[in-house]
Every structure is written in structure tokens, then in C-alpha cells.
Amino acid sequence: MRRVKKEPINMNEPQKKQHSRAIDPELWVDRYGDYLYAFAQSRLVDRTTAEDVVQETFLSALNSMKNFKGRSSERTWLTSILKHKILDHFRKRQREKTPNDLGVPQDNLQQSFDDKGHWKKSPSKWDTNPKKLLEQKEFLRVLHTCLEELSGRVARTFVLREIEGLSTDEICKVLNISATNCWVILYRARMLLRRCLELNWFDTSPDGAS
Amino acid sequence: MHHWMFNCREVTRMVSESLDRRLPLHQRMGIRVHLFMCKFCSRYRKQLLLLRAVMQRYTESDGSVDISESLSPTAKNRMKHVLSHHEDGDHRH
Numbered sequence: 001m002r003r004v005k006k007e008p009i010n011m012n013e014p015q016k017k018q019h020s021r022a023i024d025p026e027l028w029v030d031r032y033g034d035y036l037y038a039f040a041q042s043r044l045v046d047r048t049t050a051e052d053v054v055q056e057t058f059l060s061a062l063n064s065m066k067n068f069k070g071r072s073s074e075r076t077w078l079t080s081i082l083k084h085k086i087l088d089h090f091r092k093r094q095r096e097k098t099p100n101d102l103g104v105p106q107d108n109l110q111q112s113f114d115d116k117g118h119w120k121k122s123p124s125k126w127d128t129n130p131k132k133l134l135e136q137k138e139f140l141r142v143l144h145t146c147l148e149e150l151s152g153r154v155a156r157t158f159v160l161r162e163i164e165g166l167s168t169d170e171i172c173k174v175l176n177i178s179a180t181n182c183w184v185i186l187y188r189a190r191m192l193l194r195r196c197l198e199l200n201w202f203d204t205s206p207d208g209a210s
Numbered sequence: 211m212h213h214w215m216f217n218c219r220e221v222t223r224m225v226s227e228s229l230d231r232r233l234p235l236h237q238r239m240g241i242r243v244h245l246f247m248c249k250f251c252s253r254y255r256k257q258l259l260l261l262r263a264v265m266q267r268y269t270e271s272d273g274s275v276d277i278s279e280s281l282s283p284t285a286k287n288r289m290k291h292v293l294s295h296h297e298d299g300d301h302r303h
Contacts, residue, residue, distance in 0.1 A: 025293040029286050038278035042269045051285050058289055062296055117217030122250040123257060130263040143268065161230065162265035168230050179231075187226040194257050 025062050032075055036082050043086050043163060044147060044155045053089055057082040083164075087174060090156050094175045112191060123194070126202045139201055146196035150189055157182060158189040216240045218251055225255050229262065 036057060040050035061068075061081055068077050114120055133139050150158060156175060160166045168179050177185070216224065221244045224237050233241075245252045281289075 025296075026290045029281075029289045029293070033286055033289065034280040037281045039269070041278040047279065051281065054281070055285075055289050055292060058293055059296060062293060112222075113217075113219040117219035119218050119250050123253040125253060126257055126260065128256055128260045130260060130267060133260075133264060134267055140268070143264065162262060163269055165266075183227045183230055184223075186230055187223050190226050190258055190261060191222070193261060194254070197261075198257075 025058060025065075028058055028061070028074070028078065032078050035075065036078060039079060039082060040086060042144075043159050044150075045086060045089065049089060053082065053085040056085050060085070090160070091174055091176075093152060094156065112195070124198060124203055126198070142197065142201045146193050146200065149196060150192060154185055154189045154192070157185045158193075161186055216244055218244075218248065221245070221248070221251050222254055225251070226258060229258060 033054065036054045037050055040053050041047070045053060057078060061078055064081075068074075072080075112120060127133075147155065147158075153175075157171060157177075160171045160174060161168075166174070168182050171177075171182050172179055175182075221241055224233060224241055227233060228238070228241070245255060
């Protein structure tokens with residue numbers, strides 16, 4: 001025989017409880033921890049730092065819980081806090097790091113062209129359907145690896161431009177670089193990624209090149 | 211010397227820059243003339259556009275979450291601990 005649990009039902013109490021449960025910070029960790037962690041990782045934040053920024057996000061959410069009006073979902077709210085934390089982290093890193101890869105982007109790029117400025121290895125024909133590409137887990141993995149191979153400064157600039165969609169001006173402010181420098185870094189990032197994807201996906205996968 | 215005749219190296223740089231700002235007229239013209247004649251740089255341009263499209267969807271696709279590692283149980287417990295202590299009135303942070 002199964003027993004049916006009987007609990008006193010109070011029409012007002014459960015509603016109140018539910019409301020307070022909706023902002024139970026410890027539940028955040030189980031509910032949104034992995035998502036936020038993946039979000040940070042896709043912005044090329046390394047694993048240890050990703051843990052830190054997620055924790056900082058929860059703490060600052062806890063402190064500003066009053067500001068959460070429930071207009072957006074909890075996840076959206078936490079994500080927007082995390083975004084700011086990532087920008088702060090970028091700023092900090094940019095200041096800390098010795099600018100060893102500053103302004104000398106030619107070394108790597110020069111390999112792509114001969115003395116006359118012609119392609120040394122001409123770009124191959126790609127199957128250019130973004131939707132189809134992203135459906136393939138293996139492609140995502142290759143893309144992620146290629147992104148991780150970008151050096152810190154190049155990666156940060158590229159992430160701000162192509163994932164966060166910031167303008168040149170905004171990027172220059174966050175990373176404290178000149179506009180010209182920004183464009184050169186983005187050029188470098190695109191050249192490197194193009195070559196990495198071509199080598200590891202489009203030239204190898206049977207359905208990569210068409 | 212035709213100042214609007216650019217080589218592939220120059221064109222690739224300008225094509226990239228055109229994704230970040232509006233280029234001066236002579237550069238836009240130069241790119242167009244070059245791309246008309248050069249199939250490799252045309253491919254390159256298409257590839258950069260693909261890269262942009264892919265990056266915009268990349269973080270929204272569930273796949274990018276799948277390939278990332280998830281938080282370790284240790285990290286989760288640590289966070290819960292920090293959060294609960296914070297709630298208890300520990301405002302030293």
C-alpha cells in the first residue's frame with residue numbers, strides 16, 4: 001500500500017515560499033553553474049579563471065538581489081552580471097600581461113604570402129553554410145581548439161568583436177589599444193583562424209570542402 | 211603606378227578591416243577590382259564572412275555548451291559554501 005503524504009495546505013503560504021525559493025542562491029549553483037561556466041569558457045576564459053568569475057557572479061548577484069525585478073529570467077540576469085565580470089577580467093589581464101605580441105603581427109602572417117604579396121598556399125573552396133557547420137559537434141570542437149590557440153591579446157580582441165559585437169571604439173576603451181592596433185589584431189586573428197579551420201576541418205573532412 | 215592596384219596581402223588586410231569600419235572610397239574600389247580578378251581573395255572574403263556568421267551563432271548553439279567542461283563538484287560545493295556563509299551575514303568580501 002502506498003501512503004499518500006498529507007500536508008496541511010495553506011493557500012497563502014506556498015506562494016510566498018515559492019517566491020523566496022525562486023531566489024535561493026545555493027540553488028543557483030546547481031541550476032546555472034554549468035551554463036555560466038560554459039559561457040565563460042566559450043569566451044576563452046581559462047578553466048580556473050572561469051570558476052572564479054562564475055563565483056564572483058553569484059556573489060555579486062547575491063549582493064544586488066534587490067535589483068532583480070524578475071522581469072528577465074534568473075539565467076538572463078546572472079548572465080548579464082557574468083558578462084561584466086568577463087570584461088573586468090579582460091581589462092585586468094590586458095594591464096597585467098607584458099605586451100609581447102604587440103604590434104608585430106607580420107611575422108606570422110608573412111608566411112601566407114610571397115614577396116610579391118601573392119598567396120603562398122591559396123585558400124581552398126569551403127562549404128559555407130554556417131548552420132550546417134554548427135550542427136556538427138566535431139566542427140565545434142575544431143573551432144574551439146582553433147580559438148584556444150589564439151594568444152591572449154588576439155583572443156580577447158576577437159571575442160569582444162565577434163562574440164560580444166563591440167565596436168572598434170568600445171574595444172579600444174576596454175583593452176586600452178589604438179584603433180589601428182585593433183584592426184591589425186583582428187586581421188591577425190582572422191588569418192590564423194581561417195588557416196586553422198582550413199587545415200583541421202575543410203581540407204580534411206569529406207564533407208568539408210565542396 | 212596605379213595606386214588602386216593592390217596585391218593579395220594588402221587586399222586581405224583591407225577586407226578584414228572592412229568588417230570593422232567603413233573604408234575610404236579608393237580602398238573599396240581597389241578591393242572590388244581585385245576581387246573581380248582574384249578567385250583566391252574572393253574565397254578569403256567569403257571565408258571571413260562565414261567566420262563571422264559562425265561566431266555569432268557559436269555561443270548561442272547548445273553544442274558549444276556540450277563541448278565545454280562542466281563545473282567540478284568541488285567547485286560547486288565551494289561556491290555553495292561561500293554563498294551560504296555570505297548569507298549568514300558574513301559581509302567581509
